[in-house]
Amino acid sequence: MTEELRPIQAERLARELDWNLLRTFIVLAQSGSVTRAADRLRLKQPTVSSALKRLEDRLGRKLIHRKPGQFELTEAGTLLLKEAVEIQGSILRLGTLMRDVTDEVRGHVEIAMASHVVSPLFDDTLREFHECHPAATLSINVSASKNALEAVTSRRASLAVCLVRDRNPKLEYLRLFREFFGLFCGPPHALFGKSDLTKTDLAGQSAVSFVTDRLEDALRPVTLMRAEADLEDRVVGTSANLEEVRRMIIAGLGVGPLPVHVVKRDIAEGLLWQLPPYDALPQIDVHVVWNPKAKLNRAEKALLEMLLEKIRQTPIEERTYR
CATH class of the missing domain: 3.40.190.10 (Periplasmic binding protein-like II)
Incomplete structure (x- = not known):
């Protein structure tokens, strides 16, 4: 290709390149597979593969190496992804600017x-x-x-x-999002601070929990976890509010379930102690x-x-x- 032809090709590319192909490529590159990209775009897998081929044909470059067990951006694909993300950001900012100037959203x-x-x-x-x-x-x-x-x-x-x-x-x-629930106790509880505990150590302990902690409700997996730990059948305190369940656990009323990622700071500050089971926690x-x-x-x-x-x-x- 001569130097004289390159500006002509660039101009044609700018005029004819479909933004939707770039958007599909961004999602594909970030997803790491055609299947996941198709799910995120709500398209069929052949449609995503076809869009990638059209983009590669338009650019005259291989963008992704694909074969069983391999999905890797080429050097050209890596460069395109960086530029396409910047273009996407500019388009999003442009849309926001136009709304702010001509059509302010209220409500x-x-x-x-x-x-x-x-x-x-x-x-x-x-x-x-x-x-x-x-x-x-x-x-x-x-x-x-x-x-x-x-x-x-x-x-x-x-x-x-x-x-x-x-x-x-x-x-x-x-x-x-998805979170995982564990069982916890507070400083006044007899099991607080003890290591090497097993589920048998929880047998017969009093419990506190959420009002939805029932077999027929949203926290069914948590109910099953409590049952497997053989906690006392009678729940001494319930609430629909996580903060209030947390309060009862810290106060020592009983063992109770809480989302693990939510209470990391409480664990670090010595307000809560995690109890068995430690693995295969119920996901919600x-x-x-x-x-x-x-x-x-x-x-x-x-x-x-x-x-x-x-x-x-x-x-x-x-x-x-x-």
Whole structure:
């Protein structure tokens, strides 16, 4: 290729290159497989593979080495990914600027949330939403997951972030993150600070827990964990609020379940002590739930779309808190 032809080719590429091909390539490169990329894009695998081939043909470069057990960006693919991500950022910033100048988003967002949801992804979404739409307002109402779902069903809430046991076909669901529950006791408890404990040491100990810690409810795996530990059948204290369950455990009322990633600081500060089992802990999924029939204002729609897009762009491994 001569030097005289290169500017012509570059101009043609800028004119004819489809942005959707670049967007698909970004998701594909970040996902590490066609299957995961197709799931995130909600496309069929052949469609994703075809998009990659069209992009490679357009650029005249191999972008990804693919064969069984191998998925690796070429040097050209690595360079393209860096540039494409910058282009994507510029497009997103341009859209935000245009909205701020010509069409400011206003309105109130009502979020129904289970107690003490700890999710960096959700926090980042709230921050970005406020930066993009400073005129919008929001409120977060904490309640039991059952009540949060009822608020969305009745359209009293814009969306819910909560546990889900049985799915209502009238609602839409997307997993926000996965957490793991362990059993804990507080400083007054006889087992506090003891090492080399086994599940047999927990037999007959009094228990505290959540109101949803029942076989027929959202915390069924936690109920089974308590049963396997042979804790006392009678639960001496319950609450729908994680902070209150935590309070009862720290106060020494009994052994109770808590999300491990939420109480790391309490463990470090000597307020809680983890008890067996230490492996194969029950996993609980926290979902974003919304009503597709609800007429959302522009602020509600903007926050929901932003949150769902961020979830879909983030692999579940990065949304799993161990």
